[in-house]
Amino acid sequence: MTRLLVIDDEPLILETIEMTFPNDEVVTCASAQQGIDVFLDCTPDVVLCDIRLPDMSGMEAFEKLHRIDAKVPIILMTGRGTAGTAIEAMQRGAFEYILKPLDPDTLIPLIEDAAETSRMTRVRAVVPDKSLDEVPTEGESDLLIGNCPAMQEVYRAIGRVARQNVTALILGESGTGKEVIARAIFQYSQRSAERFLAINCAAIPENLLESELFGHEKGSFTGAERKKVGKFELCNDGTLFLDEIGDMTPLMQTKVLRVLQDQTFERVGGTETISTNARLIAATNRKLEQAIADKDFRSDLYYRLNVYMIKLPPLRERGDDIELLANYFLKRFARELNKEITGFAAEAITLLNTYRWPGNVRELQSAVKHALLEASGPIIVPTFLPETVREGAPSKVVAAPATPAPGGIDFASLTRELLAEGSENIHRELINLAEKEIFAEVLKQTDGNLTQAAKRLGITRTTLRARLESLGMSLEKSASVT
Numbered sequence: 092m093t094r095l096l097v098i099d100d101e102p103l104i105l106e107t108i109e110m111t112f113p114n115d116e117v118v119t120c121a122s123a124q125q126g127i128d129v130f131l132d133c134t135p136d137v138v139l140c141d142i143r144l145p146d147m148s149g150m151e152a153f154e155k156l157h158r159i160d161a162k163v164p165i166i167l168m169t170g171r172g173t174a175g176t177a178i179e180a181m182q183r184g185a186f187e188y189i190l191k192p193l194d195p196d197t198l199i200p201l202i203e204d205a206a207e208t209s210r211m212t213r214v215r216a217v218v219p220d221k222s223l224d225e226v227p228t229e230g231e232s233d234l235l236i237g238n239c240p241a242m243q244e245v246y247r248a249i250g251r252v253a254r255q256n257v258t259a260l261i262l263g264e265s266g267t268g269k270e271v272i273a274r275a276i277f278q279y280s281q282r283s284a285e286r287f288l289a290i291n292c293a294a295i296p297e298n299l300l301e302s303e304l305f306g307h308e309k310g311s312f313t314g315a316e317r318k319k320v321g322k323f324e325l326c327n328d329g330t331l332f333l334d335e336i337g338d339m340t341p342l343m344q345t346k347v348l349r350v351l352q353d354q355t356f357e358r359v360g361g362t363e364t365i366s367t368n369a370r371l372i373a374a375t376n377r378k379l380e381q382a383i384a385d386k387d388f389r390s391d392l393y394y395r396l397n398v399y400m401i402k403l404p405p406l407r408e409r410g411d412d413i414e415l416l417a418n419y420f421l422k423r424f425a426r427e428l429n430k431e432i433t434g435f436a437a438e439a440i441t442l443l444n445t446y447r448w449p450g451n452v453r454e455l456q457s458a459v460k461h462a463l464l465e466a467s468g469p470i471i472v473p474t475f476l477p478e479t480v481r482e483g484a485p486s487k488v489v490a491a492p493a494t495p496a497p498g499g500i501d502f503a504s505l506t507r508e509l510l511a512e513g514s515e516n517i518h519r520e521l522i523n524l525a526e527k528e529i530f531a532e533v534l535k536q537t538d539g540n541l542t543q544a545a546k547r548l549g550i551t552r553t554t555l556r557a558r559l560e561s562l563g564m565s566l567e568k569s570a571s572v573t
């Protein structure tokens with residue numbers, strides 16, 4: 092839910108906006124002073140402010156609001172005659188301007204975009220120190236969870252790069268936390284009081300992306316009814332987050348490369364050369380080196396972006412962090428959903444640890460939420476987890492060896508299959524598979540006696556038990572035998 096503050100003295104406009112956003116909290120004010128008082132009182136997510144107000148000019152009102160909290164996106168509503176003032180306000184930090192009469196098809200995506208920017212700018216992404224017990228209040232901050240060596244390295248990298256004014260490139264599969272890392276870099280940087288804007292390069296068509304990034308002059312193409320200031324210009328002194336950069340078209344790659352090289356560009360249809368010192372943070376889940384080999388991505392752009400690279404590991408490679416994250420989300424959502432659930436059953440943890448998590452942290456987050464909504468007792472047991480996690484084999488290979496050789500598992504073909512699949516966890520997957528076979532056979536020979544089996548294997552009973560658990564192998568039979 093977005094908290095929207097609307098300042099306008101036209102009752103019809105206030106009513107229209109209330110009706111357009113029935114599921115959001117819309118606070119309306121008929122004068123600039125009243126709007127400023129409410130702003131001070133409730134810190135909205137987004138402000139919509141008319142450029143003509145009874146008690147002061149919209150520009151003055153904008154400047155007062157912006158001075159109070161520069162991180163709240165302010166959108167100015169204007170008639171055609173006052174668009175020039177609105178553009179000037181944008182250059183001073185306003186988020187956008189919109190022409191009256193308001194068209195819901197333009198207004199709704201604009202408010203969504205502003206609310207998302209507001210969230211990214213204002214919700215802190217906090218790199219943990221020692222206090223991992225901390226559960227931030229919803230909306231206040233996102234604590235980055237994870238202790239594994241790869242995540243420790245990520246935190247160190249944020250610390251190293253944030254305060255330097257260089258481009259950062261964040262790589263990682265979908266849902267690994269690239270956006271949170273980008274926000275952390277911004278928030279720990281010297282530009283944290285300046286503008287932070289984000290754009291998803293995969294979500295919009297090339298010509299729109301071009302306008303969004305570089306702006307356009309009025310009349311430069313059909314539909315360009317007014318001049319637009321692009322994000323590179325707006326982010327002068329600020330930070331621009333280009334998400335899914337690997338999906339940019341060749342034309343856009345060339346244009347972005349030029350900005351990185353010369354810090355200049357022209358608006359679409361314009362001749363004026365504009366300078367920008369926007370700091371770029373880029374992210375992608377594509378393997379850029381492969382995209383370069385496939386001639387899909389410019390190598391010179393890659394080298395420009397890759398001044399400092401942060402690689403996020405997939406969740407399945409983060410070891411104990413899976414349990415840590417699951418418990419963190421459990422605490423967080425239990426509080427939000429007002430549920431008294433204290434933890435996970437051991438079997439549920441085993442499932443979480445063995446599942447492959449193709450959607451990474453985002454998928455774990457929704458699995459925990461799902462489990463909380465399903466849960467009826469004080470702890471999460473396997474049946475409350477989503478079916479994909481319960482039944483989704485930890486990995487294709489571990490579930491069903493594709494080509495077992497007559498005498499056992501054909502490791503050479505499995506290795507080839509995993510290589511072709513692009514797996515980056517071949518060692519772990521095959522070792523798990525081998526262990527499963529070995530343990531199953533020894534337990535069969537020792538009638539499920541854990542002590543005997545551990546003795547024959549030459550490992551301790553505790554180690555065997557832990558390995559069986561983490562491989563998702565049943566302990567039922569062996570547990571009854573000591």
Ligand SMILES: Nc1ncnc2c1ncn2[C@@H]1O[C@H](COP(=O)(O)OP(=O)(O)OP(=O)(O)O)[C@@H](O)[C@H]1O
Nearest residue numbers: 234235236237265266267268269270271376452453
């Ligand atoms: N280490 C972490 N600790 C806590 N929450 C995390 C962590 N990493 C990611 N998240 C949460 O997981 C969700 C997905 O993260 P995010 O959107 O940053 O991923 P992404 O890599 O940008 O995904 P995509 O490539 O699909 O855009 C977010 O809600 C984020 O807050």
